[in-house]
Amino acid sequence: MEPVNESDLDWRVRDGVEGTFKQKRLGAAAGSDHLGCSLYELPPGAQPWSYHYHAANEEALYVLSGRGQVRLGGEVHALCEGDYVPCPTDESGAHCVVNDGDEPLRYLAMSTMRDPDVTIHPSIDKVGVYVGAPPGRSADRTVSAFYDHEFDGDD
Numbered sequence: 001m002e003p004v005n006e007s008d009l010d011w012r013v014r015d016g017v018e019g020t021f022k023q024k025r026l027g028a029a030a031g032s033d034h035l036g037c038s039l040y041e042l043p044p045g046a047q048p049w050s051y052h053y054h055a056a057n058e059e060a061l062y063v064l065s066g067r068g069q070v071r072l073g074g075e076v077h078a079l080c081e082g083d084y085v086p087c088p089t090d091e092s093g094a095h096c097v098v099n100d101g102d103e104p105l106r107y108l109a110m111s112t113m114r115d116p117d118v119t120i121h122p123s124i125d126k127v128g129v130y131v132g133a134p135p136g137r138s139a140d141r142t143v144s145a146f147y148d149h150e151f152d153g154d155d
Contacts (some may be wrong), residue, residue: 019046053094066105067077
């Protein structure tokens with residue numbers, strides 16, 4: 001294993017909930033097995049993922065530059081350079097990031113990489129199931145699917 005410089009990695013352009021965004025999988029490039037880390041760059045107006053939380057994998061976000069907002073545990077918070085956002089493995093860690101600023105929003109997303117994992121998406125009444133490789137890992141999975149699920153109460 002050796003250090004990886006993000007400038008040596010190509011951006012992966014992905015479709016998000018709103019617009020497209022860019023991602024570099026730093027943890028995978030460095031050969032990390034149990035800790036994931038990706039660099040994200042969101043243009044103004046972009047939202048990569050729906051509001052969700054993981055049942056098995058804790059996440060954290062660290063803002064490198066730009067401004068945006070994070071919905072965390074049902075509350076909306078402004079984001080700016082230097083902000084750190086913990087996302088535990090329960091409803092209190094439910095989150096989604098939106099770039100509501102005028103410049104690109106760059107942040108690191110770090111997570112444990114436990115398999116299997118389940119993601120709960122209360123705003124869109126879906127549950128994601130991942131077996132064989134956790135979310136964020138590019139390995140083949142035996143199960144990777146979204147299922148309809150009706151949630152009670154507030155999302």
